[in-house]
Amino acid sequence: MCPTPALAIDRRTFIGRCATSGAALLALTALACGGRNVGDRRELANPLLLGALGAARVTAIGKRWLRLTPAERSADGLVAAIAARLNGAPWARARTVEEAVADDFEQGRTVMVDGWMLAVTEARQCALFALLAG
């Protein structure tokens, strides 16, 4: 069972995306069903900030996000929300997380968490990191 409608994509779209981007294949394969394994989740729970701030600060940011957004307190919910941002228009290839983050900034989908201006997508990544670490 797919966790959210946003994650369900039809076969035609899926094939089209795979043809557009080989790089997206692995991600989309994982996203085609909500049953991502732990390895996939850890992949999504790897915000760019981790290298700069370290695990403790990223965990703190993630926990803060979880407190601010009760609806996203489950790993499944976070995975779904992040994955939804990777799916663009049907004719476009899927975004990488990095592209989704950049697009969030471009479109003003930013949040302040512990004073950090973050893309919504990466705030969710931090939250997922915190959940998986906990």
Added chain:
Amino acid sequence: MHTDARDLSDGQILEGDVCIVGAGAAGIAAALSFIGSGKRVLLLEGGGFDLEGDVQGLYRGEIVGRPYYPLEAARLHYFGGTTGHWGGYCAPLDAIDFASRPWVSQSGWPINRDALDRYYEQAHPLLDLGPYRYDTAYWQGEDARRELLPLDRSVVEEKVWQFSAPTRFGSKFRTQIVDAANVHLFTHANVVAVHTNDDVSAVSHVTIRHFDGREQTARARQFVLACSTMQNVRLLLASNAQAPAGLGNLYDQVGRHFMEHLEMPAGTVAFTKPQSLQLYAFDFGVTKMRAELRLSDAAQADLGILNATVALESPSALGEMLSTFELEPPESVEQFRRETRDSLTADMKAEAQNYSADLVRRNPLFTLVVRQEQAPNPASRVTLSRERDALQVPRARFDWQLTRLDKRTMRLLYATLGREFGRLGIGRVQMRDWLVEDDDSWPAVVSGGWHDMGATRMHASPRHGVVDADCRVHGLANLYLAGAGVFSTAGAANPTLTIVALALRLAERLRSRH
């Protein structure tokens, strides 16, 4: 020539063509311009060649507004003035600083940036600066390691700074001034009053007073007050024998619109990709130039905010939440002054690092230190205290006030940097807790750069300013002001370079007058 005014007899009269009151950066720069001009210049300095407690104590004042640095420690009252302990940060004001900006009340100078360019260039050798070049391309050509951040320069761009030695005017120019045939320096010559003719249309003389009560008179054709922003205000307001509200104060403008630079660490950047910061980093005493970041003129107009720059600083060197006032208490600044009488000592100079991409990869966190102009605010002002100093002159009463636009500017500046750094994949920006909220509250860490500006602003109309475009006090034919007090708006750049440039411009005008 030099005379210690304490050796003069009571009632003695000094005469010259030009009388400059105050021998700091502005007064000395102006006096230097007159050397060989044929004009007889009286240069009156209240202090001696080194700091003296009783003289410095004349600067003590009452602080009634926002917390501020002790006034007697912020400015120095001796030959060389506050260049005795300045840090040497220099940059010209930006063109937008001179413009009338609809979103900044009381903005706009009666001159533009082009009018100062020539004098900025002349000021450079006085301050031991490099070539008058403030474009990144030039400095990149000097050092290939100076890479540009991948910014969208329609939003965020570089503001280039240069760093003076820092030059101590007192030691650098003492011999030149003392040896000048047509400049007569009087030390320990504290001016306590400016006197005018009967219809208060021109200055006739100034009174010098000593701690023992003796007085002298200085007469000249033209007078320049170059005593620092706050002391110029004090002198104008206290000179109320013929004009009850003080000189140049027909429209209650003297002392209003006092401005400081807001200088504080208000955020952090975490670089998410290795990036050379050689162009942007700074090591005290060794770095000759660096770039800071500013919002483009268009972005400032779009957001309706003030001008500011942001420096990238190593957090370990600066600390996280201390104000500049806390970081540098008076005793530390005084020690710095004493130990750097002529120049920095070798052990004060930081080690020059190579801010390579690899270094940034290993240390990706940098503090974002803002330098921001303060919005002109008539409620931010200097008046006279009821308390008098040892020479019986009312002390300054200082009421520093900020506005909502000041807070809004800082918040939107950091927010814009955050968005742009994120959008362009450079890094992430954190702003301090108190900066996140869109209100007019300020934390205890608000601090300034010890830059007293405004309070005797330049404006074409005496209803909105104290001096005209020539730095002449409105309504008085021969009284001029020098120093940062005449700044109509403060800009983001530290004031010394502009102070010297304006002083050179003023001196040029006075030299040509008969």
